Amino acid sequence: MSVAQIANGTVPAAARRVARRDPTFLVAVIAFGVISMVALAGPWLAPYDPNELYVGSLNGAPSLEHPFGTDDLGRDILSRVLVGAAASVFAPAVVVVLSTILGVGLALAAAWFGGWVSGGIARLVDVIFAIPGLVIAVLAVTIFGKGLAAPVIALAIAYIPIIARLTRTAAARELAKPYIAALRVQGVSSPAICFRHLVPAMIPIVAAQMAVGFGYAMLDLAAISFLGLGQQPPAPDWGSMIAVGQAGILAGAPEQSVFPAIFVVITVLAVGIIGARVTDWAEEKER
Amino acid sequence: MNALTRTVLGRLGGMLLTLILASMVIYSAVLLTGDPIAALAGGAKPTPELVEQIRAEYHLDDPVWSRYWQWLTGAIQGDFGRSFVYKTPVVSLVGPRFGITLQLVLLTVLLILVFGVGSGILAATRGRVVDRTIAAMTSLGMALPTFVVAILLIWIFAKSLGWFPVYGEGEGVWDRLWHLVLPAISLAVLFIAYISRVTRGSLVAQLHSEHVDTARVRGIPRRRIFGVHVFRNASPQILAIAGTTIAGLFAASAIAEVAFGLGGIGSLLVQAAARADLPVVQIVSLLLVTIFVVLNAVADLISSIIDPSSVGGGRTS
């Protein structure tokens, strides 16, 4: 059954049009939708307890009982992938949301106040930008302790500069537009201008950046949990599953790495495609 | 003082300030996160006397700012301290490894520029089919973690085909290059995809700009339009992002270095962090920060030389 057929049967006309014109986008949206659902419902979908050892043989190949095979501790990989989806998808989402709130906040403050506030913020952002993410991550662990919180906060901070610079430029450009002056002349209050006009204007460009950031966050979190700074075992998480399963690839038991890796790639790809389209739309609107 | 000198001096000042602030953050962050006593004791169980001795020797009881000051002034005079673990001057640890990282990064940069910029140019100029294909490839490229690429490369090219070595840095120019090929590819994939997109984006923006229309209607040959009006105008933007990317490569190379058993500064940082070898962590972090900041500034500067209208334009962040 092709995408177009699915589309004709179930979704409204607008989506059908999108499907015809841009099937890639539709596939990406569906993929992301499915993955988000899995992230929410993973524990209920999982056929086994993801942390129960020896439900199958060690490093078992895919079979009917274990469609993705079993890992080096005899755990069901499918269950781990499903349950791990929550942390794997939501942690980068939180990173992106946090860094966006912080970054956009700083950028708007800089663009709005100008002068020394802007200079100070620019400097702060430069400094954060210059410090390797790992240093920030280690620092966050000492402050917030182990677990998902520390790396999420660390990455959120590490990503501030990217989003802040982008937004700063866009906000400055937007603020220079005559309609902002028009609003001032009308007596509209500053917070109202900021939140009713400036922030909405930033949405497309910020959204596009968020999509790109999501992919990076997912990959970076994987690396961090590999270093033992992230999600604590045995709670499953795609990144650490890939990392731990690495050795198996050469030893002929690649399932433990390969399946979560496929999910990572699909998720990042889907979000990336969605983000690219949002950028396109944003650019079209700008014209 | 002409505009360029002023721009250069202004950037230099900003750069130094960023560096100093970043070095403070790093210095205190590293102190916070490591346990110098454990590292200094070198794996043994230290007696209270030994702890006292270490504390005194390394001024561990001084306030942080005074230690920072000692450290900074020392570093400026070329004294980067001694490794807690190796007991040798940090310089002699970092020196040889830096060469390896540098070579890896240079090769990676070459790959990124050739394939990233190259495919970006193709995507922008060779019609819809090529554009779509490259877009699909870059989407995939941006979704592949470096360590996954590394495993795949080892699996395919080293293990199955046996074309490349998988560990170590080799000897002699060609052998070394040979050893660095796979690590460089694994490191480059993500950035090739990224730079390809950036290149395509800025080229397309230029291709649709009005001054290119002018050149077209004047019958200027295609090649010249592309070279002189499109590519050159797009290059400041490409360069700015490439600069940041390349600057970041020095830190990002850690993953490739570990995966391919290369002794560069990235893997040194990881190791030193694991052993709480604070002087090494501090210096390597500072080195990475310095490289990052300096390369960014250089890229900025080149951009502004290419683009005279931005001279003196100050910071664009």
Next chain:
Amino acid sequence: ACTPRDTDNADVDGEDIEIVDAQPAGTEPVDEVTWAIVEGEPATLNPAASANLIIPNLCDNLLSLQPGFSIEPGVAERAEFVDPVTFVITLRDDVTFWDGSPVTADDVVYSLQQNTNPASQWYGAFALIDPDPATGIVATGPNEVTVRFVAPDSTFRDALAGQGGAVMQKAFGEANGDAVGTPDAGLMCTGPFELQDGGWTPGSEIVTIANEDYWNGAPLVGTMTYTFVSDGSTLATALTQGEIDGAINVSPGSRAVFQGDGAGSLTIGHSTASYSFGPASATSAAANPKIRQALNLAIDRDQYLETVVNGLGYVQKTIVPEFSFQSMEASGIYQEGYDALAAPELDLEAATALVEESGEDVSRPLVVAVPAGAKEFQQTAAIIQSAGKQIGLDIRIDEMQASDFGALFYDPSKREGVDFVATQGYLETPGVLGYPSLFMLPPEMGGIFNWSGYENPEVTEHLLAARNATDPETAAREFTAAQEIFAPDMLQVTLAGTYQLTYLNDELSGVTTSIAAYSSPWALHLGGK
């Protein structure tokens, strides 16, 4: 000398494993061998400050440890107690340092004195030596060193077969001070390979060359280059591709790769290494022996072996491994004592009952600390956790960065919030008292890892008696008496004993493949087939 081919068969889970402690000596000279150091680059090559696989090829110990874990004369022709508290070492007269100067009694005094510093790894073994330098370790002749003790010490001689007996040049040591063993200063020893100036390129390799004048015959390998590969899969590929000639301590997880088609093959040798975990706090439920016994009963050892070491290990009943007394004089007594111990069994009901009996509050989760990034420990932790769950114990895993994990061992503040620590340990020399002294004696008597505050006067008494015994049999009896008591208290829950795994290119032979490699020049006989 010729190294005997020492083989043995072990039966693990129905499959036959051939155990080889030393390969047949090589016969052909080889220009260059590249060796991977799995543990990563060492911090120093100073034998008094570090233990790694490079030092044994560079620095001789006074006594020579054989692959089968027996002790033979080496640089010291004789090393014996002449009375209960006087130990006399007589040196060979034909041993020279790499620079050609002969080894003198002064050099040996200097070398031994390194270990009387509490910071030394070997301090424990030297603890009973008379602390007065004028009478403790002294040269009593050009080739004779006398060591005086405050009490008899049955363990001292064994330590001389390890790096506690490493011979270094006094002049070099005094000239370089703290820098001995660093890339800058280098080293001056007597071993079959020499480290030359600039031979150590930090971050990339350590190059050593054959010592043609070695007293025990020049090695066959001209240049021995060590590289550092800590990533398991990279190493496996490099070894099977033949890019690296060999490595000791390769990961059992890659067994299939190593035993498949490749440039070399895997040799399995005896080891004293074992995986275990023990309490890290005196106040938590972990300090209660019943809780540890319960966990001991809840872990399926066969599954553990299959999972963590890929079948390359065996069930070990207590913390002191069999191989460590294998070649000792009273080995029969030790073996009897060991055999009498109960083998760990899987009994979940009994385990659950023990947890209830313990009277501990088990609602609070127990934290087990493991080093981050190591697959074996991640698996171990998961298995402990899963076992705990089955008997009503909530166990949390704390993966620690290597430095933090290391600090656990001497910084009490780092142990806060940690209930169990899982480790892998090994004994590099024969002798049975090492572990028990560290874990079961009161802290002030050397039990520095006795974090749960274990104190059993009988155990203490037997252990001290064993150390102070002047004849091997008494020592053995005292030890087994202590063991009978402390073993069931599970101060370390021993999970598995492991083998020493060595991978070597098929064109080469002659490596010591037992745990003795840590204390003897294992590459001395390495050469082409």
Next chain:
Amino acid sequence: MTAPVLEVSGLDILAPSPEGPRRLVSDTTLSVVRGEAVGLVGESGSGKTLTLRAVAGLLPDGFTTQGTIRIDGQDLGGMTATALRALRARRIGMVFQTPRAHLNPLRTIGDFMTEALVHVAGERPDVAATRARHLLDEVGITDPDRRMRQYPAELSGGLLQRVMIAATLAMDPDILLADEITTALDVTTQEEVMAVLADLRAHRDLSLLFVTHDLALAGTVCDRVNVMQRGRILETLRAGSMRRNAREEYTKVLMSASLDEAPPLEPATESPRPLVTIEHLRKTYQVRGATGRRETLVAVDDLSIELPPGGSLGIVGESGSGKSTTARMLLGLERPDRGTIVVDGQDWSRPARGSADRRVRAKIAQMVFQDPYQSLDRRQTVRQCLAEAVRVHRPRQSAEVVDGRVRELMRQVRLDEGLAASRPRALSGGQRQRVAIARALAADPALLVLDEAVSALDVTTQVEILTLLDTIRRETGVALLMITHDLTVIRRLCDEVVVMRHGRIEERGTAAQILDAPTAEYTRLLLDSIPREGWTPRRRLGRTQSLPTVTRSTASIPE
């Protein structure tokens, strides 16, 4: 009659769209013979630019054409890409509306001038440079050597437009395609450029296809004029007699609109206290000069004006004379360096401090900005936009009351209520400007400042808006401050006029005095430059100096 240089017949231009090709230009036929100037006029969006771009081969990707285009008798349809490029390079020159955007900002003027000569005609660089200097000289650029080394950013719009023209002449084209080349220029510069073109035509026998929406300009420059509407050419008229011969209704509307001159309004009764009093106002900017050094630019200098309640004052002057800056200071968007502003008895010399202060001022003074599209938030519908403006002053009103007021405002500016849900993109220029005016009226202000409120619009729309403003003024008694460089606008709406130049007031008086009997030389020059029947553009030496140009992009962001 000579053979046509350019012949377009039955040209259709189709744009790609998801629903299949969309016809933007249909069945256009026109021709230009040697030495002739042909105009193409019509409302915005009628297809003038597309037609020109089709001839020049610059249609956007995916656009297709039907019909034939011939240059010098050669049919472009049957030619190879190379031959086409060569033909266009040598036979056609094209000059665009916005010269700044059409020059590569990273290349010097010299590069631009010689590029085609060197790379198309194969001249030696030094020969090309000499020729480039002559050409610059020919279009009246003094000191061509220096100009050759400068970058586009360092030249004023008028100069750049002349550079564009000079560069197209390098290849000795037969025909010049000019697309609204003076819209962005002020009247005096416009005259200068048109005079240059007239000269060139006379000397070179150059044909001209001239696109504009200024009928008066077309009438004076061209021999024949094509009138376009909605993608079609309605009729072709001889320029001299077009007013009489126009047959199409649309053309007539166009003509009458552009030539209409309503009588000035009755001067308002004198009132004791002026609404606005500005005294000795001065504003300077720190700008970067051509060499990168900082220079102080005096934008407004010692300016004093007064405006009675219900009065209407016009400010005229060339581009960059400080008109907008004055308005922005009055409304608190810019902080004066010196001087006082008193409005309705309050001191407005400093920008409003907080939101409350800003609201108080907004109740009194409102502004309509130069570019209606830019001054509207493109994400807001007309209703949202107006409702927001209403709510500022009546924060607690119910939705119905606000809605009622919005409807009332829309009626007041004659905006169809059906447009309430549209966003700016979907509105025509005139409609947008009406929204902007309605928004300004929402506060019932006593003063309305209009900054070139109509200059970007086509004539028909312009007339509508001006009429509208006139009506509103009569109905509500609002005082007007009109900023413009278009004197016809002044005549229609203003009682009094000040003429500004270089930030200073050059002359002031009633509209009638200024327009009919100017005393200042500069005012006379301004008046002379306005295209009208029987007008011929003249070159005035001494006007080739570059104005201090600072593009908005480098301007600092308002605090």
